[in-house]
């Protein structure tokens with residue numbers, strides 16, 4: 001039986017006068033180093049009840065380290081993690097009862113059926129008999145596998161197997177579901193599906209979900225996001241709040257001499273034109289009108305121009321000054 005945990009309450013960090021919101025996960029000034037290499041450098045954020053929260057960052061930004069600390073696989077070098085009132089360093093056993101964990105590596109047994117996998121998992125948590133049977137049926141229905149209950153896991157698609165992992169993680173009614181890059185190895189369709197199921201589970205189970213990802217389109221689906229870069233928290237908010245902060249459009253220019261063009265745009269229009277990835281990039285309100293001025297001011301020098309609404313990649317660039325994927329660390333295909 002899962003014990004009833006105290007609710008940990010914090011003030012809204014954006015506004016100390018705001019009413020207190022229950023924080024299910026509280027990460028406070030977290031620091032971690034491996035042999036002198038800093039993996040987390042003073043990261044703080046809260047996750048609220050029944051939020052779908054994303055930890056977005058490029059490779060090496062500290063996501064896995066954060067996941068390991070949250071799931072009590074590792075104790076942080078400094079700072080504090082509290083989940084449903086339990087301190088990860090001081091009360092790991094109580095905390096573990098409050099969380100379900102889905103690792104990147106497969107944990108289901110492919111030779112067992114979907115039901116058998118869940119049956120064994122239930123036993124590990126002390127669930128038995130009719131209660132376990134009905135919980136398994138409920139979970140299989142929720143992840144869209146009711147009709148595959150008796151099929152061996154090896155006959156399920158990659159996406160279905162990942163959903164079975166979700167069901168395993170949630171069987172014991174945890175308050176929090178932690179997932180490390182849950183869509184690794186899935187094709188784009190199965191990725192989208194999995195995120196839809198995460199939204200369903202958040203709503204049906206009222207579970208707080210925290211997932212690491214390096215994919216912008218997955219981060220877009222989160223209620224709120226923490227963006228990490230080189231172990232530091234660089235942005236925190238809903239995807240739309242974060243994009244709104246850019247306050248305008250993003251303009252990208254191709255030209256032969258981008259450095260000279262950027263310099264001249266800065267001097268002439270007093271905007272922060274950057275050279276990034278061989279293009280000139282600037283943020284400006286009413287981008288469509290502004291490009292007319294640009295093309296007139298630099299006749300024949302601009303080879304191509306694009307105007308777009310800010311993306312999460314733009315948020316990352318805005319906060320860090322560099323692209324999400326550098327040339328030596330391209331996104332995995």
Ligand code: ADP
Nearest residue numbers: 034037038039057058059060061062063064065
């Ligand atoms: P991410 O999951 O975002 O790729 P990680 O948490 O794995 O980031 O890594 C953060 C930093 O810590 C990186 O610089 C990485 O090289 C370093 N790091 C991670 N694990 C180890 C380890 N076991 N030993 C030494 N350095 C590590």
